[in-house]
Amino acid sequence: MTAAYRLEQAARESNGQLTYTLLEGSPRLGGKIRTLRKDGYIIERGPDSFLERKTSAVELCKELGLEDELVRNATGQSYVLIDQTLHPIPEGAVMGIPTSFRPFLMSKMFTPGAKLRAGADLFLSKSKGSEDQSVGFFFRRRFGNQVVDHLIEPLLSGIYGGDIDRLSLLSVFPQFYKIEQEKRSLILGLKSTQPTTPKKKIGQFLTLKSGLETLIETLASELVHGEIRTGTAVKQLQQKSSGGFTVNTESGTLDADAVLLALDHKQIPKLLKHEPVVQSLVDMPSSSVATVAMAFPKEAVSGLKDGTGFVVSKKSDYDITACTWTQKKWPHTTPEGHVLLRAYVGRPGNEAIIEQSDDAIVGIAMQDLKKVININEKPTFSVVTRWHQATPQYTVGHQKRIHTIKQTLQQNYPGLLLAGSSFEGLGLPDCIKQANEAAQELLSFIDSTATSTMVKK
Numbered sequence: 001m002t003a004a005y006r007l008e009q010a011a012r013e014s015n016g017q018l019t020y021t022l023l024e025g026s027p028r029l030g031g032k033i034r035t036l037r038k039d040g041y042i043i044e045r046g047p048d049s050f051l052e053r054k055t056s057a058v059e060l061c062k063e064l065g066l067e068d069e070l071v072r073n074a075t076g077q078s079y080v081l082i083d084q085t086l087h088p089i090p091e092g093a094v095m096g097i098p099t100s101f102r103p104f105l106m107s108k109m110f111t112p113g114a115k116l117r118a119g120a121d122l123f124l125s126k127s128k129g130s131e132d133q134s135v136g137f138f139f140r141r142r143f144g145n146q147v148v149d150h151l152i153e154p155l156l157s158g159i160y161g162g163d164i165d166r167l168s169l170l171s172v173f174p175q176f177y178k179i180e181q182e183k184r185s186l187i188l189g190l191k192s193t194q195p196t197t198p199k200k201k202i203g204q205f206l207t208l209k210s211g212l213e214t215l216i217e218t219l220a221s222e223l224v225h226g227e228i229r230t231g232t233a234v235k236q237l238q239q240k241s242s243g244g245f246t247v248n249t250e251s252g253t254l255d256a257d258a259v260l261l262a263l264d265h266k267q268i269p270k271l272l273k274h275e276p277v278v279q280s281l282v283d284m285p286s287s288s289v290a291t292v293a294m295a296f297p298k299e300a301v302s303g304l305k306d307g308t309g310f311v312v313s314k315k316s317d318y319d320i321t322a323c324t325w326t327q328k329k330w331p332h333t334t335p336e337g338h339v340l341l342r343a344y345v346g347r348p349g350n351e352a353i354i355e356q357s358d359d360a361i362v363g364i365a366m367q368d369l370k371k372v373i374n375i376n377e378k379p380t381f382s383v384v385t386r387w388h389q390a391t392p393q394y395t396v397g398h399q400k401r402i403h404t405i406k407q408t409l410q411q412n413y414p415g416l417l418l419a420g421s422s423f424e425g426l427g428l429p430d431c432i433k434q435a436n437e438a439a440q441e442l443l444s445f446i447d448s449t450a451t452s453t454m455v456k457k
Contacts, residue, residue, distance in 0.1 A: 001029060001219045002060060002432045003260055003419065004226060006439035011225040018446070020226040021254060023247070025233035025263070029220055032390065033428075035211030036293075036383060040335035042211045043293045045385040047428060048330070048342075049073060049205040049212075054429030056436065058206065064218045066208060073203035073329050077307035080109060080154055082316055084371050086305060089151070092194070095173075096152035097143075099191040109150050117144035126184045127177070132396050135172055136165030142186055154311035158322050160426065161287045161391040163348045171394040209332055212428075234263075237271040239413055243449065257449060258415035258442045262435070265392060265422035277408040280401060284422070286389040289346040290354035292365045293326075293383040296339045300377035304328075304339075310372075319353055320345055320368045338380075343369065358384040392422040415445050 007020040022029075032046035050057040052072075061070060079086040087109040092100025098118065105115055121142045127133065135156060139148050153164050160167060169177055176186060183189030208214045220228070229251075236248040237259065244257045261268060265281040272278050308329035311322045324342045327334035334340040343365040346354045354361065362382045369375060402423050409416050419434040 001216060001223075002435035003262065003439040003442075004223055004228075005219050006436060007442070008223050008225055010439075010443055021256070022223065022226060022228045023232045023234055023249060024228070024230045027231045029228075029230060030213060030216035032387065033212050033216055034385070035213035037211060038381070038383075039295075041295060041338075041340060042209075042330075042333040043340070043342075043383055044207075044212060045291065045293075045383065046387070047212065048324075048326075049207040050428040052204055052206050054427065054433070056432040057429040060432055061206075061208070061215065064215070064222070066214065066218060069208045069210060069214060070206050071209050071330070071332055073205045073207070074308065074331060075201045075203050076328060077305065079305065079307060079310035080151055080313055081310050081318065081372060082109060082150055082313040086310055086372055088307075089155075093151070094190050095176075096147070096155045097176075097186050097190055099187060099194055110146055114144055114146035114150075118147045120144070121187050122185050124185070126180050132168050132170045132399065134165050134396050135167040135169050136163075138169045138176070138180075139164075142180075149314045151313075153314045154321070157314075157348075158311050158344075160393070161289055161348075162285075162393040166285075166393065166395050168394045168396045168398040171398040207330065234271060237261075237416075239416075244415065258417070258445050260417045260419060260438050260442060262418075262420040262438075264389075265420075266389075268418070272413075275409075275412065277405050281405070281422075284398075285393040285395065287346075287348060287391045287393060288351040288354055288386070288388050289321075289344055289391065290361055290384060290386045292343045292345060292362055293385075294341045294343070294362065294365070294379035295334075295381050296341070296375070296377060296379055298337050298339055301339045301341070301373060301375050303372070303374040318368045318371075319347070319350070319364050321347055323369060341369065341373075354386050354388070358382070391426065415442075415449070417441055 001022070004020060004022045007018070011018045011020060034045040036043040036045060052058060058070070061067060078089050080089060087107065089096075090098060090100070090103035090107045090109075092098060092103055098104035104118070110118070124142060127138070136148065136153070139152050143152065156164050160172060179189035180186055183192065232249050232251055234247055234249055238246040238248070240246060240255070244255060245259050247254050247256055247259065261271070265284055269279050269282050304325055307325070309322065309324040312318045312320060320343045322344045326340040326342050327338065345361055345365060353364065356364070361384050362379070366375065406418060409418070417438045419431070419438040421431055424430060424434055
């Protein structure tokens with residue numbers, strides 16, 4: 001939708017020369033952004049926020065007049081659940097990597113041997129060569145298995161929802177590879193980036209007071225010079241010998257000078273059946289997850305520690321992978337005197353669990369939560385959302401594969417572009433950045449084509 005908005009801006013200045021059509025296969029716009037507003041609660045069924053330091057999302061919100069809607073997450077202690085104990089994440093840990101020695105050494109999360117093994121990072125050499133490697137291999141070599149399994153893996157998997165021993169380091173966390181190459185030790189390298197004088201801790205994430213779907217609603221209201229078709233899946237894409245494309249949909253065909261594909265990567269080989277380079281996208285895995293939002297009166301829940309939630313250690317026997325105490329992390333989402341818990345169900349290798357009924361999934365989440373939280377009533381209501389094959393997995397070599405695909409398409413299909421969570425980042429800011437760049441490329445291509453046509457005439 002961001003790309004459509006950029007085209008809308010160009011259309012307003014084109015005196016009718018530029019038109020665009022947005023084709024959405026589902027009945028609604030917004031993809032994974034879905035907000036439920038019910039009984040005073042604001043419940044996100046997809047992403048609940050975005051990272052402020054990646055500025056594209058903040059800039060878009062401000063551009064759309066939503067600056068006053070922005071709200072920052074409350075800060076607080078986060079925990080890792082190991083067996084039946086909630087362990088506070090050591091102070092100073094950056095994505096699980098210790099930058100303050102005392103909190104890490106005092107933590108009961110690790111054995112003395114594991115702490116000693118983690119200290120090897122201070123002496124190990126940097127990775128040799130520039131070839132990609134898995135996130136798991138990279139961190140296990142530097143810190144050992146226990147620190148990875150108990151702390152680093154739960155935090156990283158909470159973002160990418162997959163197996164870190166398959167995820168690409170260069171695609172997912174290139175900043176850590178860069179620090180290792182420049183500073184050798186991740187601990188020392190990250191420590192050097194921390195402020196010498198402690199600053200007041202503020203939340204790093206932002207959302208919108210009325211829910212993230214407010215962004216979608218606002219974008220949709222801006223799209224007045226284009227044609228918006230929901231419930232219209234693209235069935236085939238054909239390149240025209242004269243330039244441009246014929247787009248075949250369930251309801252007919254339309255011609256386009258340029259096309260941006262922002263869809264599930266597995267659909268692209270179906271649209272470009274005769275282009276070998278995109279067939280590799282069929283093998284690109286995706287992970288599934290279910291989210292369970294449960295509302296309670298405040299007196300029904302006790303034993304919540306001072307904090308905002310927890311992730312679950314890979315080695316612990318739970319079906320949930322994390323839980324957010326939403327009324328603490330995002331106070332504006334929950335009516336006074338109530339509690340809103342949001343649990344995530346479905347581990348890599350055990351994703352079939354999300355196919356169970358809503359009641360069964362709520363029961364699974366409740367059973368796990370009761371091991372660490374006192375809950376003495378059933379939820380006032382619950383909302384289960386299943387995301388089937390929804391999180392693309394950037395496996396080792398992803399960056400090189402995507403570069404090859406994009407380069408080949410540019411040569412063989414001028415005017416055809418790719419963008420979205422399957423390619424260069426999963427988060428909202430990453431997708432918005434891709435959309436901005438793709439829209440600019442589309443406009444530049446159309447402009448160059450028009451100029452070339454005028455010269456020929």
